[in-house]
Amino acid sequence: MSSPGAGTALIGLAGIAAGAALVLLHLTSGTPALSPAEVGQAFGADPDDPTRLIVVDIRLTRVIVGVLAGAALGTVGALLQDGLRNPLATPELLGVSGGAALIVAIITVLHAPVPRVAMPLLATVGGIAIGLAVVAASARAREPATLLLVGVASSTFLSGCVIAIVTLGRPSDVGLFYQFLLGSLANRSWDSVWTVLPLVVVGFPLALALTPSLNTMRLGDAVASGLGVRVGLVRNAVLALGGLLTAGVVAVAGPIGFVALLAPHLTRLLLGTVDARWVVPLSGVVGAVLLLAADTLGRAAVQPREVAVGVWTVLVGAPALLLLLRLPRRALP
Template sequence: MTTVSAAPRQRAVWALPAAWLLLAVVAVVSLGMGSVSISPGHILSMVGSSADDPLATIVWDVRLPRVALAIVVGACTAVSGALLQTVMGNPLADPGLTGVTSGAASLVLVILLAAPSYHSMIPIAAFGGGTIAAVLVYSLAWRRDGIKPVNIILAGVAVNALAGAFIAFLSLRYSDRLPAAISWMNGSLAAKGMDAVWMMLPYAIVGLFAAMLCIRSANVMRLGDDVARNLGEGVNRTRIVLSVVAVFLAAIAVSAVGVIGFVGLVVPHIARMIVGSNHAVLIPMSTAMGALLILISDTVGRTAFAPVEIPAGIIMAAIGAPYFLFLMRRQAAL
């Protein structure tokens, strides 16, 4: 039976509702930001109103799909990172750093560039590519004495390099079709409609629900393999199940908007500092904070440098890379 200290438990009582409330506030503010500014009060007055408001088209048809997509992508990526860090026993694990997202992106690009008529198969292709990458990472990092954190990072570098080479080959082979995929490759949420939201939403619900079902197993796994075995947990089976759920969530995000790195690294760390390591609160907190981080990144990218738009993936790289170096330095000092 797992326990959490009193301080994180007490913080979770107010921090978790506060994170979700902040997400709702930022979502409303984001709907009003852009070339045409709309006040939050005006946006709220549109809800349930049948009045013919010319601004309603901007809010519901242009900005709402983007806000909704940012929330779903952020939530899936952050929870994926939280599960990967637990199952790999590595605080530096992340869908991007471990090669999962680049593996998913490789097969998605096969469809986007080589077989665009199979567009509806993108989520399945992303999951397949992410799974292949995860299996390669496990195979390369595994030693007789288990999986060490540094081995996962090194294996992730190798898988990322392999996937990067394949993506470069596809880019050269189908250079005439590449412009259509450039925005997706940079992790952009631009020009996304509700069809993109509806395509990924069922997968996201299934993935997040599966993550919630894994709370007990994740809590046991974070105690270490030996303790988990003593508590009757099937370590290898549990590691596979948690990995599948994590890869599935990461693949969903990649299939929708491309590669947005560091969310799965940054968010779980911050969430743990606030609410502790109990996955019963860590997963909901990571869900809210991941959604919030991507939403803020996308809003800043499309408004701060207008009329030029910076993809959310680039904004996140600027935030996440320094944080990753900070974590690496801290781990080396331990």
């Protein structure tokens, strides 16, 4: 396993710098356009000041949700690809996105008697519940492919349930739910931030703790078991942690595809290593930059209208996936 060398710090700093530039662009662009000085002044203005409301309560919350969601997706993608030894493993295969979408569909389309402010929390719980069910169903599986098949089956079943619910809804309700399915960072509040932030704060250290075992598992399950790694336990921990982080993201931003797939591969190419100790944390940085960049493109492409960030990640991610399939095997997990 090759070492990332001194370039790791440079790549990390470049990612942080790119993220900072995108954050500043988000805070200053839009209607009205603001200068960096005006943005700085807005943080010290009165709570009722219109500029402060725009910067702090509209644009800043969107940026924070984007950073947290991108970091979570990038980290989960790296965990799943290494833990399942499959370069195409994504959070969607856990059924978490489908579980969260089902809860949102029930609340939005069927008008379940619950407060709308509770929807992100309930969607998170629903996504986690489905993810844990997939983990439990796969607990005795000896091959990673079995885990993926269980996840695909769960996702397909949940998609069918969502479609069935949508057919029962009114056009106005279906339109609102459709916006959720596209994946978007627009109009996110501080409640959205507080929904996903605790999951990232807890999940990121746990992800780092799994990286030594993930490196050992690259030698094969039999060898890893002989070296003292509890392969089944580690793999289930990866699935559970991936489900936890993905559920929080889907609950506040909807299903956003390809970030979890692309971020780890880009990180490995930049680092020149597959060492999970470096790939997992830096995939979070790359994921945050990718999602902020896609959201910036969505805001700027057809002004004054916006294209949902989930649309741009698919449009860019699908061709990128075809390129990844052409990579030499040594560049893949």
